[in-house]
Amino acid sequence: MKNLWLVILILLFTMCSNKPKEPIVVIQTSYGNIKVKLYNETPGHRDNFLKLAEEGFYKNLTFHRVIQDFMIQGGDPKTRNVSDTTALEEDKTLGDTIAAEIKFPQLFHKRGALAAARWGDAENPTKASDASQFYIVTGELCSDNKLSEIEKQRYERLKQRIYKDIQSTNLDTLKALLKSGDSASASAMRADWLKQAEEQAKGRESEILYTDKQREFYTTRGGTPFLDNEYTVFGEVLEGMDVVDKIQRVRTNEKDKPLKSVFMNVVVMEK
The missing domain is CATH 1.10.287 (Helix Hairpins)
Incomplete structure (x- = not known):
């Protein structure tokens, strides 16, 4: 009997050890570093984000849209090296996209979630993600x-x-x-x-109901549940939510653009 349990434990350990590692990236900002893991459940978004990071795409881009108790958004190539983001013009054309990988209810917009920005349903009925822009959820507490x-x-x-x-x-x-x-x-x-x-x-x-665990998270730690099942969540913050909170509190104009640019870079730690 003891030998049987030993075999079971060995098999369980082997199965766990064979689980693919989730890549880790660091979003470097002028307020500090944000350590993020990318989900293997969204391979298209994971691989695209890693590719852009390795190519140096995100270097000197900014968090150009910041809304307190909601999210911080960045990754727009038009913001590269732009010191005054308030002067940026809005681009009304749909750019490069990635096919949506919406995995709700498995992946949801909890506080600290990393998700892909996208255009609205009218222009983008398939909910395809922008090829480079992303946001990190700060959110707020939500009642049952x-x-x-x-x-x-x-x-x-x-x-x-x-x-x-x-x-x-x-x-x-x-x-x-x-x-x-x-x-x-x-x-x-x-x-x-x-x-x-x-x-x-x-x-x-x-497909549309929250689990008890998700309800507990939203009611005790917060997030943006109204975005669930609408945008692709493809990672989460492991360390540095204090940095995210600092960024969400910067002064912005009426279009939610920071008055002083918050620069970024993304580097790959583990693949």
Whole structure:
């Protein structure tokens, strides 16, 4: 029996030791260093961030958007060596992107989360990430009631997406019914679609509900839960949240740009 337990322990140790290491990077700033690990669950974002860091892409870029109790954002190449970020013009064109790797509820916007910035759904319906811009969540505490409200809103959005997919598949049939003047059958068809959407959404509730552990994190340590399932989270801060907090408190203008540039560089510690 003892030998059996020994074999099990050896197997468990081997399995743990064979788990791929998560890369570590350091974001160097004018306020201190931020140590971050990159998730293996988001390999596209992980590898892209490592590549840019190794190429020196982030050297002398800035955190150009800072909102207290929300996040700090940087990585825009237009900010390179720019001492006065308040003078930057807004670029209205969609740049290079990376395919979204949204892994909610596994990965979420807890305080200290590293996530990819992106354009809005109108220009970017696939939620693809900007190729270089990222943000670090500071956030604030969230009540259980607020989390439940967010879940309800997310559930309704999921149901609407399912309904639209069903509608798109059967649109020709609906148009034919309306063209023939059979409005009763058209209404019945729409009602059936709603029923199908409701049933499918209920079967996919695990995609939008928070676990007890996540609720505890949001209510005791904070974050930005309303961004969950919308943006790709691809890492988290290991050390240096005090530096992040210093940056989030810098003075900004009405467009959330720091009045004095906060420069950065990203270096790879471990791959």
